Amino acid sequence: MDSPVSEIHLRNPSDYKRWRNFLESLDIHNFSDKEVQKIDTTLAIFSGDDLVATGSLAGNTLKYIGVCNKDVVSGSRFNTIVSALVSREFQQGIFHLFVFTKIKYSASFQHVGFNELAHTDDAAVLEDGSPDVNDYLNDIPKIADQKGKKIGSIVMNANPFTSGHRFLVEQAAKQCDLVYVFVVNTDASLFSTSERFYLVKRGTADLKNVIVVNGGDYMVSYVTFPAYFLASSKDAIIYQTTMDARIFKNIIAKGLNIDVRFIGTEPLSRTTSIYNQVLQRQLPPEVEVDEIERQTTDGNYPITATAVRRDLKDNELEEIKKLVPLSTFDFIKANQAELTKRIKEGMNINGN
Amino acid sequence: MEIKSTAVAGTLESSDIQIMISKGSSDIQIDLESDVKKEFGKQINQVISSTLQKMGITAAKVKAVDKGALDCVIKARTIAAAQRATKTTDKPAWEVL
Numbered sequence: 001m002d003s004p005v006s007e008i009h010l011r012n013p014s015d016y017k018r019w020r021n022f023l024e025s026l027d028i029h030n031f032s033d034k035e036v037q038k039i040d041t042t043l044a045i046f047s048g049d050d051l052v053a054t055g056s057l058a059g060n061t062l063k064y065i066g067v068c069n070k071d072v073v074s075g076s077r078f079n080t081i082v083s084a085l086v087s088r089e090f091q092q093g094i095f096h097l098f099v100f101t102k103i104k105y106s107a108s109f110q111h112v113g114f115n116e117l118a119h120t121d122d123a124a125v126l127e128d129g130s131p132d133v134n135d136y137l138n139d140i141p142k143i144a145d146q147k148g149k150k151i152g153s154i155v156m157n158a159n160p161f162t163s164g165h166r167f168l169v170e171q172a173a174k175q176c177d178l179v180y181v182f183v184v185n186t187d188a189s190l191f192s193t194s195e196r197f198y199l200v201k202r203g204t205a206d207l208k209n210v211i212v213v214n215g216g217d218y219m220v221s222y223v224t225f226p227a228y229f230l231a232s233s234k235d236a237i238i239y240q241t242t243m244d245a246r247i248f249k250n251i252i253a254k255g256l257n258i259d260v261r262f263i264g265t266e267p268l269s270r271t272t273s274i275y276n277q278v279l280q281r282q283l284p285p286e287v288e289v290d291e292i293e294r295q296t297t298d299g300n301y302p303i304t305a306t307a308v309r310r311d312l313k314d315n316e317l318e319e320i321k322k323l324v325p326l327s328t329f330d331f332i333k334a335n336q337a338e339l340t341k342r343i344k345e346g347m348n349i350n351g352n
Numbered sequence: 353m354e355i356k357s358t359a360v361a362g363t364l365e366s367s368d369i370q371i372m373i374s375k376g377s378s379d380i381q382i383d384l385e386s387d388v389k390k391e392f393g394k395q396i397n398q399v400i401s402s403t404l405q406k407m408g409i410t411a412a413k414v415k416a417v418d419k420g421a422l423d424c425v426i427k428a429r430t431i432a433a434a435q436r437a438t439k440t441t442d443k444p445a446w447e448v449l
Contacts, residue, residue, distance in 0.1 A: 076366065079419065083364035095358040095372070112364045113385050113417035130358050130374040130413065 002077065003046040005084040008054070010042055019044070022051045026066040034230060039063065043084050045077055053077040055085045061223060062086075062099040075108065082112050086128070096129045098223045117218075118246035125224060125243055127217075136216050137255040143178055152176035152260045152290075153253070155219045157228075157305075159189040160332065161199040162324045164264060164295045164303035171292050172262040173207045180256065182215035186222045188229045190309055190339065190347050195331070202327035218247055228271060229351065241275045245282035253287045260288045267294065267302055297322055308332075309349040312339055353408040359436030362421075362429040369421035371400070371433040376413040380404055386418035399423050403430040407445055409438070 008015045019042065020031055038058040045053040055065040062085055067078045089097055099109055106116055106124035114126035117133065127133065143149065152172040158165055172179045183200050187193045197214060204210045217223050224244045227237045252258065261283055266273040280289045295303045303323050311319040312332065321329055332339065343349055355375045362370040380401045384393055396418055403426075404412060412434075421429070435441045 079364045079366070083370070086370075087360070087363065090360045095360070095374070111385075113370070113415065130372060130415065 001047070002052065002072070002080075005043050005045055005080060008042050008044045010036065010039060018051055019054060022054065022068075023064060023066045026068070028064065028066060035063075041085075041088060043081060043088070045081060047071075053081045055081045057085055057088060059222070060089065060094050060097055060217075062097060065099075065101070065105075075111075078108055079112060082109070086112075096131060096217070097127065098217065099126050099128075100124075100223075101126070118243055118250055120239070120242050120246065123239065123243065125247070133218060133251055133255075136218065137252070140180070140213055140256065141211055142256070146178070146257045149177035149257075150175070150260070151256065151258045152179040152262055153182065153256075153258045154179065154262045155182045155184065155215060155248075156200070157184040157189060157220065158191075158196045158200050159305045160191045160196065160308060160324065161203045161328050162303050162305050162308060164323075165200070165305075166203055166325050167295045168262055168264050168292055169204050169207065169210060172260075172290075173210055175290075176260065177209060179207075179210045179262075180258065181210060181212045182219050183212060184220045184228075185215050185217065186220070186229060188222070190312075190342055190349055199328050199331060202331075203325045205327075218252060220244060225275075228275075231351070232271075234274065237271055237274045238278060241278040242282060244275075245279050249283050249287055253283075258287060260290050262290050262292060264292055264294045268304060268306065306350065309343075312336070313343050313349060315340075353434075353438045353440070355409065355412050355437045356439050357437060359433050361432035361436065362425075364417055364419055366419050367421060367425070369396075369416055369418045369426050369429050371426075371429045372415040373433045373437040374413045374415075376411045378411055380410070380412050380414065382414045382416060384416045384418065386416075388418070388420065395423075396421075396426060399426045400430050403427050404434060407431070407434050407438075409434055412437070 008019060010016045010019060039056045040058055042054060042056040044051055053067040056063045067081060099114060101109060101124055103119050103122055103124050106119060106126065109126050110116060114128040116124055116126045118125055154168060154172055156165055169181060181200060183197045185193055201212045204212060220228050224247060225240045227240050261279065263276050263279060266276050283289050297303060308320055308323050320332060355373060358374040360372045362368050364370055382397050382400055384396060386393060386396060400414060400416060431445055435445060
């Protein structure tokens with residue numbers, strides 16, 4: 001007879017050991033501290049003394065779900081544990097959920113109401129609840145006869161918006177009837193999401209065929225592409241960027257009739273350069289990828305947001321002036337004290 | 353009655369149904385997932401929408417994941433979710449039953 005669903009505590013070494021052994025027996029092996037520390041809640045079902053089902057929550061994402069179906073109707077424990085996890089999220093007011101899972105479990109999640117966003121050969125990402133991706137797409141402004149027009153797109157973190165970003169948007173705007181600029185939504189950068197969004201909007205305000213949109217949970221977010229924000233292995237980056245590219249191609253580009261994705265050449269950041277390669281492999285032929293040579297300063301040094309952040313740390317306002325449009329410069333000047341304080345408090349400025 | 357926030361009632365266990373109600377634009381839209389959709393899909397949708405209509409809800413987005421619930425269960429879960437979504441749980445809608 002199974003116990004009711006109960007909470008277990010991974011900080012407790014004996015609970016942790018039991019939990020980990022159980023998951024390892026089900027072929028789940030990623031127990032890096034980075035992943036495990038993000039877990040908010042872990043639920044479990046026991047049969048006698050044996051752990052027979054478990055699942056965890058990290059923010060709006062279901063993780064580490066493992067179920068043993070020995071001696072019971074297949075699927076019943078899975079439904080019980082997922083049901084308990086989902087209602088925990090709902091109680092906290094989180095109504096939009098994600099799950100990252102092996103491809104073989106995708107069907108089980110679809111069976112309890114999740115919709116698959118994309119899959120690769122070995123993994124799948126699914127969502128449930130509301131607002132879902134269709135609501136997201138419906139809310140994005142569109143133009144008349146979008147299908148017949150040439151629609152471009154750029155995804156940027158813009159931490160902060162530089163002259164290099166501005167150049168990329170200008171090039172795209174020249175070639176297309178409409179350009180969507182998606183600003184990364186995840187708030188894990190020196191400039192906050194609302195600041196980044198504001199600077200992109202200000203910096204492109206004069207370009208009439210550019211629409212700036214929040215990238216939501218679907219573009220370079222913690223859900224699809226955590227490696228963008230956390231140092232990670234090359235395999236992890238390739239695997240995550242492939243998923244991100246497929247969501248973009250199958251759902252975003254299809255829903256908005258996007259024909260081209262513009263990217264800037266990436267000489268410096270390893271993560272972004274792998275991401276660019278993966279985009280070029282994954283998006284065509286449905287979505288063309290146009291890689292545009294990155295702008296350089298007079299001294300022939302590539303313009304990057306990383307350089308702006310370093311100058312900010314070193315208090316080199318005059319240097320920043322050479323790298324960013326006036327709107328960004330004004331913002332930095334007005335908020336220099338606050339930004340410097342964030343750096344001093346340990347905000348990482350060398351990543352993305 | 354107006355939907356004020358997203359709300360849920362029910363579980364994913366056998367013989368139950370999980371109903372999530374959120375704001376909708378013009379009418380009642382139901383997205384149903386069920387093993388017996390082919391046989392009873394129409395009936396399930398009918399129970400949900402007539403229950404909502406009786407409560408005076410004309411625009412809503414409903415997501416229902418059915419695990420073989422009987423009509424009375426579907427009705428009860430729909431009422432619970434709708435009352436949570438309209439923030440009227442302090443005044444149970446007995447007459448709808």
